[in-house]
Amino acid sequence: MPLSAELAARARDVLAGRIEPVPAREAATVVLLRPGPEVYLLRRKATMAFAAGAYVFPGGSVDVRDTDQAVAWAGPSPAEWGEVFHAGERLARGLVCAAVRETFEESGVLLAGPGPDSVVADTTGEDWEADRLALIDRSLGFADFLARRGLVLRADLLKAWAHWITPEIESRRFDTRFFVAVLPAGQRTRDVGGEADQVVWERPSRTLERAREGEIFLMPPTYATLSELTAHDTVAGVLAERREITPIMPRAVEIEGEMRLVTS
Template identity: 60%
Template sequence: MVNGLKLPAEFRGRVEDILAGRVEPVPARHSATVAVLRDHDRHGLQVFLLRRVRSMAFAPGAYVFPGGAVDPRDGEAELAWCGRPPADWGAAFKADEALARELVCAAVRETFEETLVLLAGPTGETVVDDTRGDDWEADRQALLDRSLSFGDFLDRRGLVLRSDLLRPWAHWITPKVEPKRYDTRFFVAAMPAGQRARDVSTEADRAAWVRPAEAAERVRAGEWMMLPPTITMVTELAEYDTVADVLAARREIVVHEPTAEIIDGEAYLVLPEPSARHYPGG
């Protein structure tokens, strides 16, 4: 039995071309994404998901975590920073120190751009308690159009990036057969007290807080669509009862890149084993 997904018939020619070396795969862009988590009084552990609009070139209609590509300015050295240093993040994600810094900054910046959740505070022990208001929206728009760098945004507001609120979770690379590809590091983070996660992105048409197990079941039932990394991650998160349990999990990150193959004359996306070895507790 094939551990994977049958691709539409139109993919067969591209798969054959890439396997034969007639077509060069598109380079994968570095990106970061964050599963924002909360503990709900009645529903228990929940994760925040966005549904991408169907007009998007990449993953239209899919439920995803907030995230996006690295901005070259994300690695500015003068950025106010709290938590494990970039070198430690690099060790977790097998990245050099400069890229590790860019990935953490991209994770925090993209989460703010798409949800107004901001993992930063006036000090290394505090977090912004509310990001609603016209001034915050103006800054979000400036970040989106790249007229304001993330470092300048934090500096102007006197904020410290709270990398200690993030944890590394997984690393997936888009298959070579895809016309748009990303080299993505996945993070988890707790929803900061006082803030509200909202869909403020033009790239999404729905936002939902949902139990990871329910999200996985909706995918299996055909009600929701998710890319393999997302469905793998919500399935893994369903093993935990609380946000604290997730944040305490020890992860050994393994790089995974699904491969496209021709099997019995048809194109398949062959999926890897689970995205990391993980252990309960600190």
């Protein structure tokens, strides 16, 4: 992937030691699936400071309250998630909570239910919308949201998929664990606005085709994840794939005078 002139200049400064890389913030991203299989993607507004105009999966930074506050929990424990993602138990709890919270904030889909074997059937009412907006502006903590509604977080509905770290040359960096999850029966996504100006359900192969034709912009982790998903004809196939989670951090290299981003 060739770099823009501005980013290429920054890359040379970072590689030469003239600029120190910024720390990467812990984050979670969820690839939401439905039969097809199709994936849910949001187009980030052109005014966003990070990944402006890119089509992305729902996700965002871990809130410190995601790591500190206990929630009713069904499925693999934080310790088990920590083993999968090579993270401490506290961070693993935060990653799973952030994954479920951000999915609700950015799609309206909630991976939680009244009990360990159930999922809420509908989240489209005005009271749900008020809670979603309160979560976004951080006036409501995720643990408090679940407790007030008597909900259990369904960690068993998530599958670990990948671990991507933003290159050191970027001025905004994220250390992101990728999950996949299936759209729960009865729930539906909606255009919730906020950081996105467009949403779409689409087959991975079609999204990749649009990106290759220059119609849309995909960041390397999104492109790579969609490419991996094209190996499966069904959602069940995606969920059955065995994954070994190892960190991937693209790096900048100069090839014949041009700065490029590579993952190998």
